[in-house]
Amino acid sequence: MAQALETTSIVMSSHVIYRQINKDYAFWIEKRRFGQRQGGNVCGLLTHVQDDAIRANILFDCGLGTLQGLADLCDEVGEAAVWDHPLTVFITHGHIDHHAELMLLSEIYCQRRGGDYIHNIRPPLTVYCTVETQDHLYNTHRWGYTGGRTLTHCLLTPGQTIPVGPIAVHPVAVDHCPGAVIFAITLGAGGAHKVLIGWDLRSPPLDPVQLAQIRHPSLALIEGATWTPMATLTGHAGIQLLAESGFLDSLEIEFDPHNQRYGAYLVHYSGWEDPEGALSDGDMERRFHRTYPHLASVVRVAQRLQAWRFDF
Numbered sequence: 265m266a267q268a269l270e271t272t273s274i275v276m277s278s279h280v281i282y283r284q285i286n287k288d289y290a291f292w293i294e295k296r297r298f299g300q301r302q303g304g305n306v307c308g309l310l311t312h313v314q315d316d317a318i319r320a321n322i323l324f325d326c327g328l329g330t331l332q333g334l335a336d337l338c339d340e341v342g343e344a345a346v347w348d349h350p351l352t353v354f355i356t357h358g359h360i361d362h363h364a365e366l367m368l369l370s371e372i373y374c375q376r377r378g379g380d381y382i383h384n385i386r387p388p389l390t391v392y393c394t395v396e397t398q399d400h401l402y403n404t405h406r407w408g409y410t411g412g413r414t415l416t417h418c419l420l421t422p423g424q425t426i427p428v429g430p431i432a433v434h435p436v437a438v439d440h441c442p443g444a445v446i447f448a449i450t451l452g453a454g455g456a457h458k459v460l461i462g463w464d465l466r467s468p469p470l471d472p473v474q475l476a477q478i479r480h481p482s483l484a485l486i487e488g489a490t491w492t493p494m495a496t497l498t499g500h501a502g503i504q505l506l507a508e509s510g511f512l513d514s515l516e517i518e519f520d521p522h523n524q525r526y527g528a529y530l531v532h533y534s535g536w537e538d539p540e541g542a543l544s545d546g547d548m549e550r551r552f553h554r555t556y557p558h559l560a561s562v563v564r565v566a567q568r569l570q571a572w573r574f575d576f
């Protein structure tokens with residue numbers, strides 16, 4: 265009896281690492297002008313670790329460059345950490361820069377990483393997305409959902425939280441394209457931390473109901489496709505509008521890394537549509553800090569493969 269009590273009183277230690285696998289909208293052609301030779305479309309990986317063992321990986325979006333990004337991550341953490349644990353995929357919306365490599369990913373995960381016997385493949389990879397997004401995914405990756413049996417769809421409804429172990433993925437509908445969502449991800453039973461995946465916004469989500477779901481994040485990844493507001497051309501609000509509409513202030517972002525509050529990071533930057541042309545990451549960050557000094561301590565530009573840790 266004493267032994268049983270001892271066993272049940274063990275405190276499980278959990279943490280999550282979020283990694284920004286890729287952080288750009290523009291791909292190599294545009295970024296080569298700044299000497300950037302690696303990268304791709306926005307994509308993030310959340311890894312849940314409990315008692316020193318990986319319990320789950322959750323991938324957010326899977327556009328062009330994802331597999332290269334995961335290969336680069338393998339160099340850091342080893343192949344098994346990326347490929348040999350339960351994997352779930354969430355897709356924000358149907359634009360191709362957010363899912364181009366989905367079926368390549370599922371082929372590798374299910375087939376190449378399956379067992380030794382030719383028919384011993386893993387079950388299909390679960391992909392959560394809205395019904396509108398699924399139209400795009402099915403049309404693009406049809407083989408994976410049919411004869412290939414490497415992909416399966418799970419319906420995502422804005423406002424309805426999906427639990428993945430102790431991680432709760434909460435989709436919030438946004439103005440971008442039909443069926444587009446962003447994710448407010450809470451970690452741990454008490455919701456000790458919140459990671460906001462907030463890329464691809466045509467207009468800032470300023471509605472009080474939206475804000476209530478996404479405010480006060482421990483880490484926010486926010487789109488800034490261009491500096492200038494040019495939503496009718498690009499479908500993206502642009503950095504100026506996100507700052508000047510009060511949206512970034514409304515998020516109530518904090519930068520206190522000792523308490524694992526990491527502020528906001530700009531991702532999904534293209535810049536080639538901007539009348540003044542694209543800026544390097546460093547120039548963009550300096551311009552942002554010069555133009556919006558009251559946000560300088562909390563908003564930065566994300567780096568490829570940058571990682572943040574959350575204990576709970």
Ligand SMILES: [Zn+2]
Binds near residue numbers: 357359440464
């Ligand atoms: Zn988009």
Ligand SMILES: [Zn+2]
Binds near residue numbers: 289
């Ligand atoms: Zn996009």
